Amino acid sequence: MGKKLLLEHINVPGIETFEVYRKQGGYASVEKALKTMTPDAVTEEVKKSGLRGRGGAGFPAGMKWSFLDRKSEKPRYLVCNADESEPGTFKDRYLMEKIPHILVEGMITSSFALGARTSYIYVRGEYMYVIRILEKAIAEAYANGFLGKNILGTDYSLDLYVQPGAGAYICGEETALLESLEGKRGNPRLKPPFPAIAGLYASPTVVNNVETIAAVVPIVNMGGDEYAKIGIGKSTGTKLISASGHINKPGVYEIELGLPVEEFIYSDEYCGGIWKGRKLKACVPGGSSVPILPGELLLKTAKGEQRLMTYESLSDGGFVSGSMLGSGGFIVYDETACIVRNLWTFARFYHHESCGQCSPCREGTGWMEKVLHRIEHGHGQASDIDLLVDVAKKIEGNTICPLGDAAAWPVASAIRHFREEFEFHVKHPEKVVNPKHFEITPFVSERVAVIG
Amino acid sequence: MSETKTIQFSEETMATVQRLIKRYPEGRQKSALLPLLHIAQAEFDGWLSPAVMDYVAVILSIKPIEVYEVASFYTMYNLNPVGKCLIEVCQTGPCWSRGSDDIVEHFEKKLGIKVGETTSDGQFTLKTVECLGSCGTAPMLQCGGDFYENLTNDKVDTLIEKLRANGQRSTYMKDNRVM
Ligand SMILES: Cc1cc2nc3c(=O)[nH]c(=O)nc-3n(C[C@H](O)[C@H](O)[C@H](O)COP(=O)(O)O)c2cc1C
Ligand code: SF4
Ligand code: FES
Numbered sequence: 001m002g003k004k005l006l007l008e009h010i011n012v013p014g015i016e017t018f019e020v021y022r023k024q025g026g027y028a029s030v031e032k033a034l035k036t037m038t039p040d041a042v043t044e045e046v047k048k049s050g051l052r053g054r055g056g057a058g059f060p061a062g063m064k065w066s067f068l069d070r071k072s073e074k075p076r077y078l079v080c081n082a083d084e085s086e087p088g089t090f091k092d093r094y095l096m097e098k099i100p101h102i103l104v105e106g107m108i109t110s111s112f113a114l115g116a117r118t119s120y121i122y123v124r125g126e127y128m129y130v131i132r133i134l135e136k137a138i139a140e141a142y143a144n145g146f147l148g149k150n151i152l153g154t155d156y157s158l159d160l161y162v163q164p165g166a167g168a169y170i171c172g173e174e175t176a177l178l179e180s181l182e183g184k185r186g187n188p189r190l191k192p193p194f195p196a197i198a199g200l201y202a203s204p205t206v207v208n209n210v211e212t213i214a215a216v217v218p219i220v221n222m223g224g225d226e227y228a229k230i231g232i233g234k235s236t237g238t239k240l241i242s243a244s245g246h247i248n249k250p251g252v253y254e255i256e257l258g259l260p261v262e263e264f265i266y267s268d269e270y271c272g273g274i275w276k277g278r279k280l281k282a283c284v285p286g287g288s289s290v291p292i293l294p295g296e297l298l299l300k301t302a303k304g305e306q307r308l309m310t311y312e313s314l315s316d317g318g319f320v321s322g323s324m325l326g327s328g329g330f331i332v333y334d335e336t337a338c339i340v341r342n343l344w345t346f347a348r349f350y351h352h353e354s355c356g357q358c359s360p361c362r363e364g365t366g367w368m369e370k371v372l373h374r375i376e377h378g379h380g381q382a383s384d385i386d387l388l389v390d391v392a393k394k395i396e397g398n399t400i401c402p403l404g405d406a407a408a409w410p411v412a413s414a415i416r417h418f419r420e421e422f423e424f425h426v427k428h429p430e431k432v433v434n435p436k437h438f439e440i441t442p443f444v445s446e447r448v449a450v451i452g
Numbered sequence: 453m454s455e456t457k458t459i460q461f462s463e464e465t466m467a468t469v470q471r472l473i474k475r476y477p478e479g480r481q482k483s484a485l486l487p488l489l490h491i492a493q494a495e496f497d498g499w500l501s502p503a504v505m506d507y508v509a510v511i512l513s514i515k516p517i518e519v520y521e522v523a524s525f526y527t528m529y530n531l532n533p534v535g536k537c538l539i540e541v542c543q544t545g546p547c548w549s550r551g552s553d554d555i556v557e558h559f560e561k562k563l564g565i566k567v568g569e570t571t572s573d574g575q576f577t578l579k580t581v582e583c584l585g586s587c588g589t590a591p592m593l594q595c596g597g598d599f600y601e602n603l604t605n606d607k608v609d610t611l612i613e614k615l616r617a618n619g620q621r622s623t624y625m626k627d628n629r630v631m
Binding site for chain 2: 051075079084085087088089090092093118120123124127128129159161162164165166167168181182183184185186202223242243244246247250252284288307329330333337341342345346348349352353370435
């Protein structure tokens with residue numbers, strides 16, 4: 001069994017209440033930080049821990065914190081990103097629903113480190129019931145002196161609020177989130193200035209993912225150096241993985257970074273293997289935005305090394321033969337899954353979610369959706385495949401925010417690894433009219449061997 | 453529908469609204485717009501008519517256009533009337549891979565409507581939506597702030613019966629527990 005830092009007490013009855021959470025050692029990081037440490041010392045521990053942002057980009061959290069403009073006269077803000085809308089990702093919801101107090105605790109300790117006096121947790125609107133759970137937890141924290149004026153009798157005071165979104169994936173992008181929190185459309189801002197200088201209400205702001213903030217709790221409790229001993233190289237600590245798709249046991253798992261991918265998929269402790277006794281065909285290991293990998297490239301790198309669940313190993317080979325750990329949204333496909341149809345759902349998603357500010361993204365995502373719809377429904381032409389590659393290339397790098405790239409990468413990678421399948425759709429329209437066509441007549445490419 | 457009703461929050465809701473506005477710094481009351489629109493939608497028949505949006509603009513001392521542009525940007529706000537129960541079935545990759553197409557088809561058959569339509573008795577509106585962060589329990593749907601997960605055709609049948617018997621409007625803001 002791997003070490004559990006976030007989900008250790010997940011099965012303790014009543015852990016969602018303050019009382020039980022506190023009995024399990026909860027809020028110790030607040031006591032330690034506020035009573036025995038300076039804010040900078042807390043930031044130093046986070047730096048030493050090597051913790052990387054769990055929202056997708058993997059940027060070192062301590063470094064981000066150190067960029068915060070501490071000289072400004074303006075108030076500073078910590079905003080927690082609980083927008084969680086990347087297809088395949090549902091770990092933050094699980095954590096907030098089951099152990100809301102670990103996020104509240106992390107928010108207090110982190111806000112103290114950053115000198116924030118007001119902090120917000122921005123939660124996607126569809127998680128309205130999670131918002132209730134968080135509000136209850138926050139009320140309990142106030143009632144027990146962990147929030148509000150002079151926390152634990154110190155001179156540190158903090159107010160913490162939950163803010164609902166209203167159904168827009170783009171509000172997960174940090175500057176769009178800040179716009180939304182200001183009561184506007186979620187249009188990403190041009191950077192610079194970065195939020196660390198001018199974020200919420202043009203004040204210095206740090207935006208961190210739910211899991212990142214929760215991880216500050218064990219880091220402060222055990223010390224950054226101890227935390228950094230877990231994991232491999234620059235992938236330190238534990239990570240929540242949301243596992244979905246064609247596996248026996250979908251769900252949220254906390255793993256020690258460095259676990260072999262093969263063990264994660266096949267071991268009974270985690271995904272429990274591919275469902276219905278079928279074989280592994282492909283996987284999107286880090287949320288819908290990251291490149292898809294065929295089974296053999298998922299389990300082993302192009303160099304033949306065992307693939308591990310780390311930022312480095314999953315991206316080994318770059319976009320030619322690798323992918324990314326991303327948000328940890330691990331989506332598995334069995335041998336009958338139609339790559340084209342899956343990709344069409346992703347393209348439709350990005351088209352729907354584009355905020356529309358940049359023409360390459362607004363128009364390009366629309367074109368990709370249309371062309372994929374055409375191929376998948378048996379009206380495609382051979383030239384459509386290269387057209388898709390071309391559109392994806394023209395979006396990439398030409399937009400204000402990374403949503404454009406996020407829409408382009410899945411298309412480019414699916415065609416790179418599964419071109420035969422797209423060609424098959426074009427050549428045999430009569431065979432693909434049924435959405436479940438591969439389940440009926442399994443498609444087996446010569447190049448893309450199925451695994452398992 | 454709501455046009456005949458006076459557009460005004462109850463005193464209780466108004467108190468909540470005032471409490472919400474205090475969460476933001478002086479002069480930043482516009483930050484309360486998204487929560488207010490959720491509340492307004494719940495109080496006024498599940499959708500935001502122009503009159504309702506104008507009312508929200510007055511409360512927050514902002515221009516009506518500032519409300520319209522936000523209301524039209526976010527998918528959770530309905531700018532047209534919807535049935536009492538808005539059924540939103542997720543159809544993105546992970547849900548699709550576990551059979552969301554079949555669930556949508558089953559709903560269409562059971563309710564006798566297509567995606568995007570409302571039943572003639574005004575009870576159900578059927579919609580497909582993108583990933584709701586519940587891919588580990590796919591296929592799934594959302595109705596009025598409740599998630600229904602690991603769906604099967606049987607579960608869909610039971611749900612339709614349950615919602616029909618209940619007869620209430622499903623809303624995100626259940627029991628008037630407004631934030
Ligand atoms: C289109 C888009 C959507 C995003 N969605 C999320 C999200 O739902 N949750 C999240 O934590 N980060 C999301 N991010 C990343 C954030 O912009 C930001 O990097 C992150 O919140 C920083 O937190 P971290 O450093 O703790 O990971 C998204 C980025 C983009 C471009
Ligand atoms: S890349 Fe797309 S989502 Fe991002 S700002 Fe441009 S149009 Fe909006
Ligand atoms: S794909 Fe349906 S909840 Fe994520």
